[in-house]
Amino acid sequence: EEQWGRKDAGDVWAKALSRLLGLGPQVEGPSQRPWTELSPEERQQATVVLAIGGGHYMPKACDIASAAPDTIYLGHLLASYTIGGADGPWKQAVETALAATAAAFPGAGQIVVFLDKKGIK
Numbered sequence: 001e002e003q004w005g006r007k008d009a010g011d012v013w014a015k016a017l018s019r020l021l022g023l024g025p026q027v028e029g030p031s032q033r034p035w036t037e038l039s040p041e042e043r044q045q046a047t048v049v050l051a052i053g054g055g056h057y058m059p060k061a062c063d064i065a066s067a068a069p070d071t072i073y074l075g076h077l078l079a080s081y082t083i084g085g086a087d088g089p090w091k092q093a094v095e096t097a098l099a100a101t102a103a104a105f106p107g108a109g110q111i112v113v114f115l116d117k118k119g120i121k
Helices: 005-019 040-046 059-067 092-105
Strands: 046-053 074-077 110-113
Touching: 005 040, 005 059, 046 059, 059 074, 059 110, 074 092, 092 110
Parallel strands: 046 074, 046 110
Antiparallel strands: none
Protein backbone atom coordinates (compact mmCIF):
# COMPACT_ATOMS: atom_id res chain seq x y z
CA GLU A 1 0.00 0.00 0.00
CA GLU A 2 2.86 2.39 0.68
CA GLN A 3 3.77 2.28 -3.04
CA TRP A 4 0.28 3.12 -4.35
CA GLY A 5 1.07 6.81 -4.45
CA ARG A 6 4.12 6.47 -6.70
CA LYS A 7 3.22 8.20 -9.94
CA ASP A 8 6.38 6.99 -11.72
CA ALA A 9 5.57 3.33 -10.99
CA GLY A 10 2.00 3.88 -12.13
CA ASP A 11 3.22 5.46 -15.36
CA VAL A 12 5.41 2.45 -16.16
CA TRP A 13 2.48 0.06 -15.63
CA ALA A 14 0.09 2.30 -17.57
CA LYS A 15 2.46 2.39 -20.54
CA ALA A 16 2.99 -1.36 -20.48
CA LEU A 17 -0.72 -2.16 -20.29
CA SER A 18 -1.65 0.48 -22.85
CA ARG A 19 0.91 -0.87 -25.32
CA LEU A 20 -0.05 -4.48 -24.68
CA LEU A 21 -3.75 -3.76 -25.19
CA GLY A 22 -3.20 -1.40 -28.12
CA LEU A 23 -5.06 1.45 -26.44
CA GLY A 24 -3.83 4.39 -28.47
CA PRO A 25 -1.41 7.10 -27.34
CA GLN A 26 1.07 6.19 -24.68
CA VAL A 27 1.42 8.09 -21.44
CA GLU A 28 4.17 10.69 -21.35
CA GLY A 29 7.73 9.67 -20.58
CA PRO A 30 10.43 7.57 -22.22
CA SER A 31 8.99 5.17 -24.75
CA GLN A 32 10.05 1.62 -25.38
CA ARG A 33 9.67 -0.17 -28.69
CA PRO A 34 7.80 -3.45 -28.46
CA TRP A 35 10.10 -6.48 -28.42
CA THR A 36 8.51 -7.84 -31.60
CA GLU A 37 9.61 -4.72 -33.50
CA LEU A 38 13.29 -5.07 -32.60
CA SER A 39 15.74 -6.44 -35.13
CA PRO A 40 17.80 -9.51 -34.17
CA GLU A 41 20.78 -7.19 -33.60
CA GLU A 42 18.77 -4.92 -31.30
CA ARG A 43 17.52 -7.93 -29.35
CA GLN A 44 21.10 -9.12 -28.87
CA GLN A 45 22.03 -5.74 -27.39
CA ALA A 46 19.03 -5.63 -25.06
CA THR A 47 18.96 -6.73 -21.43
CA VAL A 48 15.90 -8.46 -20.02
CA VAL A 49 15.44 -8.29 -16.26
CA LEU A 50 13.75 -10.89 -14.07
CA ALA A 51 13.06 -9.09 -10.78
CA ILE A 52 12.70 -10.89 -7.46
CA GLY A 53 11.68 -9.40 -4.14
CA GLY A 54 9.86 -6.34 -2.99
CA GLY A 55 6.23 -5.41 -2.72
CA HIS A 56 3.37 -5.99 -5.09
CA TYR A 57 4.16 -3.07 -7.40
CA MET A 58 7.95 -3.63 -7.32
CA PRO A 59 9.01 0.03 -7.69
CA LYS A 60 12.74 -0.75 -7.88
CA ALA A 61 12.15 -2.91 -10.96
CA CYS A 62 10.18 -0.05 -12.50
CA ASP A 63 13.09 2.29 -11.74
CA ILE A 64 15.46 -0.05 -13.56
CA ALA A 65 13.24 -0.25 -16.63
CA SER A 66 12.73 3.50 -16.84
CA ALA A 67 16.49 4.17 -16.55
CA ALA A 68 17.22 2.88 -20.06
CA PRO A 69 13.96 2.18 -21.91
CA ASP A 70 15.72 1.50 -25.21
CA THR A 71 17.86 -1.35 -23.87
CA ILE A 72 16.25 -2.72 -20.69
CA TYR A 73 13.07 -4.78 -20.79
CA LEU A 74 11.22 -6.18 -17.79
CA GLY A 75 10.53 -9.86 -17.79
CA HIS A 76 8.67 -11.56 -15.00
CA LEU A 77 8.37 -9.91 -11.60
CA LEU A 78 8.22 -12.07 -8.49
CA ALA A 79 7.11 -10.07 -5.47
CA SER A 80 8.30 -11.41 -2.13
CA TYR A 81 4.96 -12.90 -1.18
CA THR A 82 4.92 -15.07 -4.34
CA ILE A 83 8.04 -17.04 -3.47
CA GLY A 84 7.10 -18.09 0.05
CA GLY A 85 10.37 -17.40 1.87
CA ALA A 86 13.20 -19.87 2.50
CA ASP A 87 10.82 -22.76 3.16
CA GLY A 88 8.47 -21.96 0.29
CA PRO A 89 8.43 -22.99 -3.37
CA TRP A 90 10.93 -20.26 -4.31
CA LYS A 91 13.19 -22.46 -6.45
CA GLN A 92 10.34 -23.64 -8.65
CA ALA A 93 8.94 -20.10 -8.87
CA VAL A 94 12.28 -18.66 -9.99
CA GLU A 95 12.95 -21.46 -12.50
CA THR A 96 9.45 -21.10 -13.98
CA ALA A 97 9.72 -17.31 -14.19
CA LEU A 98 13.15 -17.53 -15.84
CA ALA A 99 11.91 -20.01 -18.45
CA ALA A 100 8.81 -17.91 -19.15
CA THR A 101 10.89 -14.73 -19.46
CA ALA A 102 13.27 -16.42 -21.91
CA ALA A 103 10.31 -17.63 -23.98
CA ALA A 104 8.72 -14.16 -23.97
CA PHE A 105 11.93 -12.45 -25.13
CA PRO A 106 13.44 -14.68 -27.82
CA GLY A 107 16.89 -13.66 -28.97
CA ALA A 108 17.67 -11.58 -25.89
CA GLY A 109 21.34 -10.79 -25.51
CA GLN A 110 21.16 -11.45 -21.80
CA ILE A 111 18.64 -12.15 -19.10
CA VAL A 112 19.70 -10.91 -15.69
CA VAL A 113 18.13 -11.36 -12.28
CA PHE A 114 17.60 -8.36 -10.06
CA LEU A 115 17.25 -9.35 -6.43
CA ASP A 116 15.81 -6.74 -4.10
CA LYS A 117 17.42 -8.23 -1.01
CA LYS A 118 15.82 -5.64 1.25
CA GLY A 119 12.48 -6.76 -0.14
CA ILE A 120 13.08 -10.44 0.72
CA LYS A 121 12.05 -11.30 4.24
